[in-house]
Amino acid sequence: MARRVNSESRPANPARSGPVQSSLATHALAEQNVPRYTSYPTAPHFHRDVGPDTYGAWLAGMPEREPLSLYLHVPFCRDLCLYCGCHTKAIRQQAPLDAYAASLMAEVALVADRVGFRKISHLHWGGGTPSILNGRNLSDIVSCLDAAFDLGSLREHAIELDPRHLDRSLVRVLARLGVNRASLGVQDFSPHVQQAIGRLQPYDDVARAAGMLRDAGIQNLNFDLMYGLPQQTVEDVRRSAAQAVTLSPQRIALFGYAHVPWFKTHQRLIDAAALPGASERLIQAELHAHPLDGFRGDLRVGRQVFEVAAGCDVDQEECQQCDQGHDDERISQSRED
Numbered sequence: 001m002a003r004r005v006n007s008e009s010r011p012a013n014p015a016r017s018g019p020v021q022s023s024l025a026t027h028a029l030a031e032q033n034v035p036r037y038t039s040y041p042t043a044p045h046f047h048r049d050v051g052p053d054t055y056g057a058w059l060a061g062m063p064e065r066e067p068l069s070l071y072l073h074v075p076f077c078r079d080l081c082l083y084c085g086c087h088t089k090a091i092r093q094q095a096p097l098d099a100y101a102a103s104l105m106a107e108v109a110l111v112a113d114r115v116g117f118r119k120i121s122h123l124h125w126g127g128g129t130p131s132i133l134n135g136r137n138l139s140d141i142v143s144c145l146d147a148a149f150d151l152g153s154l155r156e157h158a159i160e161l162d163p164r165h166l167d168r169s170l171v172r173v174l175a176r177l178g179v180n181r182a183s184l185g186v187q188d189f190s191p192h193v194q195q196a197i198g199r200l201q202p203y204d205d206v207a208r209a210a211g212m213l214r215d216a217g218i219q220n221l222n223f224d225l226m227y228g229l230p231q232q233t234v235e236d237v238r239r240s241a242a243q244a245v246t247l248s249p250q251r252i253a254l255f256g257y258a259h260v261p262w263f264k265t266h267q268r269l270i271d272a273a274a275l276p277g278a279s280e281r282l283i284q285a286e287l288h289a290h291p292l293d294g295f296r297g298d299l300r301v302g303r304q305v306f307e308v309a310a311g312c313d314v315d316q317e318e319c320q321q322c323d324q325g326h327d328d329e330r331i332s333q334s335r336e337d
């Protein structure tokens with residue numbers, strides 16, 4: 001599925017700290033209403049007329065010799081973070097999660113029926129928080145995938161995880177299922193930013209989650225950080241990245257916060273006056289220009305990573321103001337200018 005963000009610019013809040021270090025052209029671009037995020041297949045491919053026949057034709061048209069990558073979206077979380085732009089909803093009961101797992105398995109069978117017993121090179125669980133399904137459902141779905149596809153040459157089996165909701169038994173299940181890469185949502189370690197975004201998650205919780213995953217043999221860890229959050233300063237972004245580095249992730253992905261309260265109504269609980277202005281955001285996004293002491297991994301600023309590239313099922317009109325505005329297109333384009 002695809003997501004695309006564009007339309008309205010943010011309120012023109014003044015920068016709250018630091019000099020404007022970006023070029024005028026870059027600054028001007030940041031103030032414009034320009035497309036900010038696009039993933040494949042792009043949003044315009046999805047509209048009300050796309051039904052089983054169209055989707056079936058797309059599946060049937062895939063090159064036969066290429067191995068496939070599968071993405072499984074689980075649109076549920078225990079609680080909603082105030083900033084969240086993902087396609088997800090808060091859920092407390094197990095029954096709807098079991099029902100969703102059953103639907104996913106039915107979908108796997110339908111897709112396999114169209115594409116045949118194909119080699120899979122990448123398997124990715126995104127959300128939401130996919131592990132909320134529980135170990136039994138995850139195991140059943142992987143068994144179902146194993147029966148429907150050739151997983152023998154799987155190169156990457158990745159999952160997005162919330163470090164606040166991990167325990168050793170779940171981590172053992174993930175390792176047994178062959179998960180070899182995990183993305184942890186971190187965002188910012190500063191208590192005042194965590195308070196403003198409704199997600200209290202001390203450094204020790206993330207360290208504990210990373211330790212459990214590594215103990216179980218899942219070594220390839222990615223941390224999601226964010227900039228442009230309410231009450232967040234350049235120093236918060238820098239310090240959070242430095243703290244993340246102490247946990248030796250293989251990759252840090254730094255996303256620009258997309259404030260789209262007309263579309264994600266829970267974001268109305270965020271005080272727009274506390275958001276950094278465009279200039280401040282750009283300075284925060286410049287983090288990649290500064291060396292992070294001791295970091296040997298891959299730092300991606302504002303770039304799209306696969307795990308956030310799916311899951312939007314809104315129609316095209318809504319997609320014009322869609323979620324997940326990670327600023328990737330805009331920032332990377334402006335750097336190339």
Ligand SMILES: C[S@@+](CC[C@H](N)C(=O)[O-])C[C@H]1O[C@@H](n2cnc3c(N)ncnc32)[C@H](O)[C@@H]1O
Nearest residue numbers: 084085127128160161162185224255256257258
């Ligand atoms: C599916 S979540 C990660 C896994 C898990 N649900 C968690 O939060 O720990 C994907 C990531 O998208 C990013 N994200 C969420 N809402 C966003 C928004 N409004 N703008 C930019 N990035 C956002 C966050 O960095 C988040 O970690």
Ligand code: SF4
Nearest residue numbers: 077080081084086128
């Ligand atoms: S950021 Fe992650 S945990 Fe928070 S609501 Fe969004 S998907 Fe769920």
